[in-house]
Amino acid sequence: MKRLVYCLLTVCLLIASACSNQQISTQPxxxxxxxxxxxxxxxxxxxxxxxxxxxxxxxxxxxxxxxSNTPIQxxxxxxxxxxxxxxxxxxxxxxxxxxxxxxxxxxxMNLTIQTLIAFVGGANQETLKNGLDMARQEHDLYxxxxxxxxxxxxxxxxxxxxASSTP
Numbered sequence: 001m002k003r004l005v006y007c008l009l010t011v012c013l014l015i016a017s018a019c020s021n022q023q024i025s026t027q028p029x030x031x032x033x034x035x036x037x038x039x040x041x042x043x044x045x046x047x048x049x050x051x052x053x054x055x056x057x058x059x060x061x062x063x064x065x066x067x068s069n070t071p072i073q074x075x076x077x078x079x080x081x082x083x084x085x086x087x088x089x090x091x092x093x094x095x096x097x098x099x100x101x102x103x104x105x106x107x108x109m110n111l112t113i114q115t116l117i118a119f120v121g122g123a124n125q126e127t128l129k130n131g132l133d134m135a136r137q138e139h140d141l142y143x144x145x146x147x148x149x150x151x152x153x154x155x156x157x158x159x160x161x162x163a164s165s166t167p
Contacts, residue, residue, distance in 0.1 A: 053105060056105070063081050066078060082112065086110065089106060105142050115131030
């Protein structure tokens, strides 16, 4: 019993001495170059991190453009391709900083696919218009988010004197 008490006392003393010399820092941790290389959300790595997601969006946009010029009888094949691209986008694991971007991407893809399926199914014009409008809004939100993430400043469009319609 005495031996157990001495062992426990020794362990307690070791733990107490190990913790007693630690200082609590009020300074934020210094980020080293190695940490930045590891962080996919750092300003240096973000363009590469975003590229994989954006490549799928570009592929989807290209396939959507094909769909708009495809006869209705051939649309099921195009929709199948769009679904394949969407599944690839769903499977991409992204860091937390790209969560909003991925959400807008998937919303756009889902709305586009649903609208095309509704078109093949004979939906009315109002349903198709609403579906396309919502898909376009999600695409716009995706574009704004990618611009925000990459720190790109958008300049407002201004009319040139030659383009204005003054009499």
